Amino acid sequence: LVGGFFGYKYLSPTKQIESIAVMPFVNESGNADVEYLSDGMTETLIRSLSQLANLQVKPRSSVFRYKGKETDSKTVGKELNVQAILNGRVVQRGDQLTLDLELIDVQKDVVLWSEQYNRKQTDLVSLQSEIAKDVSTKLKLRLSGTDEAKVTKTSTVNPEAYQAYLKGRHYWNKRTSEDMQKAVEQFNLAVQKDPNYALAYVGLADCYVLAETYLKIPLKESLPRAKAYATKALEIDDSLGEAYATLGLINGNSWNWAESEKAFKRSIELSPNYATARHWYSRVLAVLGRKDEALAEIKRANELDPLSLVIMSNVSDRYQDIGDYQSAIEQCRKLIEIDPGFFLVHNSLARIYLDQKRPTEALAAAEKARDNPGTTVYLGMAYARLERRNEALAMIKILEERFANGEERAATNIARVYVELGDKEKTFEWLEKAFQVRDAELHWFRVGPTFDPIRDDPRYKDLLKRMNLPE
Numbered sequence: 001l002v003g004g005f006f007g008y009k010y011l012s013p014t015k016q017i018e019s020i021a022v023m024p025f026v027n028e029s030g031n032a033d034v035e036y037l038s039d040g041m042t043e044t045l046i047r048s049l050s051q052l053a054n055l056q057v058k059p060r061s062s063v064f065r066y067k068g069k070e071t072d073s074k075t076v077g078k079e080l081n082v083q084a085i086l087n088g089r090v091v092q093r094g095d096q097l098t099l100d101l102e103l104i105d106v107q108k109d110v111v112l113w114s115e116q117y118n119r120k121q122t123d124l125v126s127l128q129s130e131i132a133k134d135v136s137t138k139l140k141l142r143l144s145g146t147d148e149a150k151v152t153k154t155s156t157v158n159p160e161a162y163q164a165y166l167k168g169r170h171y172w173n174k175r176t177s178e179d180m181q182k183a184v185e186q187f188n189l190a191v192q193k194d195p196n197y198a199l200a201y202v203g204l205a206d207c208y209v210l211a212e213t214y215l216k217i218p219l220k221e222s223l224p225r226a227k228a229y230a231t232k233a234l235e236i237d238d239s240l241g242e243a244y245a246t247l248g249l250i251n252g253n254s255w256n257w258a259e260s261e262k263a264f265k266r267s268i269e270l271s272p273n274y275a276t277a278r279h280w281y282s283r284v285l286a287v288l289g290r291k292d293e294a295l296a297e298i299k300r301a302n303e304l305d306p307l308s309l310v311i312m313s314n315v316s317d318r319y320q321d322i323g324d325y326q327s328a329i330e331q332c333r334k335l336i337e338i339d340p341g342f343f344l345v346h347n348s349l350a351r352i353y354l355d356q357k358r359p360t361e362a363l364a365a366a367e368k369a370r371d372n373p374g375t376t377v378y379l380g381m382a383y384a385r386l387e388r389r390n391e392a393l394a395m396i397k398i399l400e401e402r403f404a405n406g407e408e409r410a411a412t413n414i415a416r417v418y419v420e421l422g423d424k425e426k427t428f429e430w431l432e433k434a435f436q437v438r439d440a441e442l443h444w445f446r447v448g449p450t451f452d453p454i455r456d457d458p459r460y461k462d463l464l465k466r467m468n469l470p471e
Contacts, residue, residue: 016140017083017105017112019056021076022046024067025088025099038090039064039173040166041099041128045086048132050273055139058082059275060173062307077106081306084112086135095121101131103138113138122159129154155237161193161200168203180214183207201233202243209250212440216406219253219438226250241271245280252284253440255467260284275305279314287443289470291322309335313344320352321447328352343369350378355449359385373402377413381450384420392417403433412441416450427451428459435463443467 022045027038043060050057058080066076073085084105091098099117104110115134119127156162168186171179184207190200208226211217230247233240244267251260264281271277282297295318301311316331329352335345346369353362363382369375380395396417403410411434418426434442445451446469454460464471 016054018054019058019082020049020084020086020139021058021063021080021082022049022086023071023076023088024064025090028089029092031092034090034092036167036170037092037097037163038088039170041090042088043169044128044166045132045135048128049135050271052136053272055136056082056273056304059305059308061275061310062305064173065307073104073106074109079307083107084139092121097121097124097127099127099131101135103135121163124159125154125157125162155199156190156194156197158194158197161190161197164190164193165197165200165203168200172203172206175210175214177214177216180207180210184215196236198233198237198240198243201229201236202240202246205229205233205243205246205250209246209253212408218406219408219440223250223254223438227254239270241267241274241277243267244270245274245277248277248284249280252280252287252443253438255438255443255469257284257288257468273304275301275308275311278304279308279311282314282318286318286321286447287469289446291318294318295322307338309339309342310344312338313342313348316345316348317351320348320355325352325356343372343375347372347375347378350375350382351448354378354381354385357385377416380413380417381420384417389421392421408434408437408439409441411437411439412445415445419451419453422453424454424457427454428457431459431463435466443469 022042025038025042027035029037042063046057046060046063049055050059062080076085077083084103087102087104089100097117097119099119101113101115101117102111103113105112117127117131154162156165164186168183168190171183171186184204187200187203187207190197190203194200205226207215208217208222208229211222211226212219215222227247227250230243230250233243234247237243244263248260248263248267251257251263261281261284264277264284267274267277268281278297278301282294282301285291285294285297295315298311298314298318302308302315305311312331312335316328316335319325319328319331329349332345332349332352335342339345346365349365350362353359353365359382362378363386366375366378366382370379376395376398380392380399383389383392383395396414399410399414399417403414411430415427415430415434418430431442431445433439446464451460461471
């Protein structure tokens with residue numbers, strides 16, 4: 001048979017498909033205000049299918065890179081290393097919802113299955129469960145009773161709560177101050193509509209774990225709130241891998257290292273294919289000095305989410321930790337080929353060159369990302385190494401202004417520039433300020449050679465002890 005929405009051939013799958021990418025559903029409603037619906041349905045389906053141990057599902061960060069772009073199924077299949085992709089189109093007219101789905105075998109370029117769903121918007125929760133079950137069946141996955149319960153599980157039966165949750169995730173993913181505030185409002189609305197909606201509490205925890213950056217709420221206030229919401233989510237549903245990962249990050253930022261590791265291990269046990277948990281866990285392992293374990297975890301995260309630029313950048317960082325600068329630089333070059341404007345890669349290169357005592361190259365790398373606030377510290381460190389003291393002090397002044405305006409993570413960065421300038425007293429003054437505000441950057445101060453000049457000072461060891469870090 002020839003047919004399907006895009007003119008592919010139909011073919012019934014003869015073997016089980018073990019890897020899939022759920023592509024961003026296309027919003028064909030002609031109304032940008034319902035974009036949250038197409039994005040949210042995509043995310044929910046990714047999450048549901050990810051519960052199946054025998055199916056590799058590419059995460060949101062990989063597939064959403066293709067959003068709004070014309071894509072060829074074979075190219076996507078090759079880039080994401082999957083056997084099948086699922087395309088979807090969503091149309092909302094009043095309270096009516098139409099969803100067209102098409103499952104494609106990327107190697108054979110054939111449509112394995114297609115379906116149209118017509119439902120009222122109030123049936124959205126049950127529709128998501130139905131779709132997850134149908135897709136699993138068409139992938140030739142034999143679902144046990146436990147698997148079917150996992151894949152069709154809904155965290156709420158309240159359609160208004162679910163819609164508010166989808167809007168919350170939509171805003172949260174945009175990562176701006178204004179959108180983060182909207183996300184908090186929508187997640188709060190979701191838990192008002194359904195006080196037992198575990199995922200909505202995870203959403204609130206995810207907002208508050210980033211609140212210092214986006215909402216200018218001090219970490220001393222935001223981290224306890226984030227922890228309370230993550231804990232509430234797990235009281236309702238202790239099978240949520242994402243909630244444990246968020247709890248792991250919160251505990252890490254609170255310097256509760258043993259609790260952080262425990263939460264990450266539980267997250268990975270529940271959701272072994274959740275790349276973010278492995279990414280965050282690798283960072284905690286790096287801070288604790290367990291470099292080989294950290295590298296192994298970030299490599300696994302990279303396998304699960306091969307197009308995540310942040311994860312790729314962290315692979316470079318972990319190579320740098322073990323002193324394999326060649327591999328670290330090669331990883332950076334791969335990243336630059338993909339996205340030369342990605343500022344983290346230039347920061348990584350600047351750090352590598354500073355470690356290697358190549359300040360001229362460090363400055364050149366940092367210059368390429370000068371417009372990004374996160375690069376100011378590397379400019380300052382490179383200027384200090386090159387004995388361009390006035391320019392280094394100018395970078396410190398910029399960072400001090402940011403600190404005064406509520407950017408707490410500037411404190412450790414100011415200490416980094418002062419240690420390069422050889423000013424030990426100012427270095428400890430700013431490290432102490434970083435400790436007092438719980439600067440999330442501070443736990444990196446024992447990683448790498450930057451603070452080597454002060455490691456013999458009793459104040460350095462005292463700081464490690466107060467942060468529960470090994471010497």
